[in-house]
Amino acid sequence: MLIFLRVLFIVVIASMVAVTSWASLQCPLFGVPRAVATHPWFIATLFDAYWGFITFFVWVCYKQTSLLARLAWFVAIMLLGNIAMAAYCLAELFSISSRDALVGVLTTRREGPGQLGLVLAALGIVVIALA
Numbered sequence: 001m002l003i004f005l006r007v008l009f010i011v012v013i014a015s016m017v018a019v020t021s022w023a024s025l026q027c028p029l030f031g032v033p034r035a036v037a038t039h040p041w042f043i044a045t046l047f048d049a050y051w052g053f054i055t056f057f058v059w060v061c062y063k064q065t066s067l068l069a070r071l072a073w074f075v076a077i078m079l080l081g082n083i084a085m086a087a088y089c090l091a092e093l094f095s096i097s098s099r100d101a102l103v104g105v106l107t108t109r110r111e112g113p114g115q116l117g118l119v120l121a122a123l124g125i126v127v128i129a130l131a
Helices: 002-026 041-062 067-080 083-091 103-107 115-131
Strands: none
Touching: 002 083, 041 067, 041 083, 067 083, 067 115, 083 115
């Protein structure tokens, strides 16, 4: 199961980086036509995505005990979405060996600010600023 999950989240992060890179080369992030941005299904999809991000963030808040880490991961998840979420999962999945129980990934709490969250939050801010 551990190998499957590692491969799954590598595929998620790679495909999300690829598709968002491709999309950014097609049109600017904030260049979505008004007809699309105001379409009910576009709005519903955004609500669905961001409520999913919030749900994932609740788990991150349990795992990360530092306020700085929680804030950094909130910014990273809200700005980078599934890229940040897959990165978090990969960091957790690679923090254990194949001999460890998978339950540790779900329940082990992390102390300190955590560098990955800070880096991804900064990256998310840069991406939005350049968009």
